Structures are given as structure tokens and as C-alpha cells.
Amino acid sequence: MKTSKARGWLFLIIAIVSEVSASLSLKGALDHPGLYVVVAIGYLVAFAGLALVLRTGMALGVAYGIWGASGVALTAVLSLVIFGEPLTLVMGIGIVVVIAGVLCVELGAQAVHREAAGTSTATTGGIAR
Template structure:
């Protein structure tokens, strides 16, 4: 479900760019974001932690949107941007690996 949420959010984000020239793409924008948020709520309802889930969703969406923006729209994808994507993914991994450790501000 998380992969589908990422893909629908990415489709919505890319459709924003396409809608600048062809307004019917706005229907894909609304649908994509709607589907993505419904899927995210279902994942959270199933008990997934919000920090980990949202982090994966956001980082994956950023990376995929940047890469596909380059491939589809010919937008630049510089070394600096790639480094930023790596840093975002690294941050999500830190949240993932740290989620089982001691908690700040809880129990004390």
C-alpha cells in the first residue's frame, strides 16, 4: 500500500507540471493526491508509525519525482540534487533504524 501511495503522489506531482499546458491533467492531480492520502490513512490505521511511514512516503516521492521530472520533462538533475536525494533517504533510514531505540520526551 505504501508503494501505491508513493506512486499516486508522484503521478499527482508530475501532473501538476503537465497541467500547466493541458488543464485536464488537474483531474489526475486531484485523484492522485486523494488516492495517496487515503492509502496513507489506511496504512496508519493498520498500526504503522507515522514518522516512519511519512518519512518513507515523502523521501520516495521526492526522489522519484526528481528523477522522473528529468526523464519526462527534461528538467535538470544535478550532482547537488542527487546528493540531496541521498541525504533525504539517509535521514529516513536514520528514522527507521532509530524507531526502536529510546524515546525523547516519553516516560520521563
């Protein structure tokens, strides 16, 4: 079980890196059309990686949430570094809020797994806290 979970996280990292690379390449392809090949391959690898993550048993809401939030955060920061695009305080707060939301989804998923295993006693009306 631990091997499957570790593989899930590895596939998720690959999916995130591929998606961010594809997104950044999309911006670069405006000036260098040859990068559209990198864009297409990056997105294909990202979605294939996400599919592999789901095969390991990670919940869709958790996997997609982490993938999406990480992609947004990394793309925004790397766009600042690579392309000199602005990253305002409001944008930074938005990224933090998105990451906090994903953390809530992950913690909720963990509570459901604990309850299913019979180790959680903190429920209200059948909803895990």
C-alpha cells in the same frame, strides 16, 4: 501481524505512486488542463493510502518519512526523464541525504519496537540506539 505489515507496505507503495503521479501531472496540467483531474484524484488517493498505512500500525514518522523521501526522489528522477528537468550533483546528494535520514528514522523505530518487546539491550538513558 505479518499480513497487516505487508498490507501497510502495499498501501504505502500505492500512496507513493499516487503522489508522484499527481505531482508529475501537475506539471503536465500547465499545458493540458484536463490533467488537473488526475492531480486531484492522485493526491486524494495518496492521502487515503497514507491513512490506510497508519491504520495498519506503521508509525507516522516512518510512514510519512518514507512517503516524502520516496516522493522527492522519484519526482526528481522522473522529472528528468519526462520533462528534461535538470538533476544536478548537489540535488542528487540532497536526495541521498533525505533517504539516509529516513533510513535513520526507520532504524530508530525498529530499535524502539525491539526494546518494547524486550529483545534490545542497547539503550542509553532510556533512548534506543
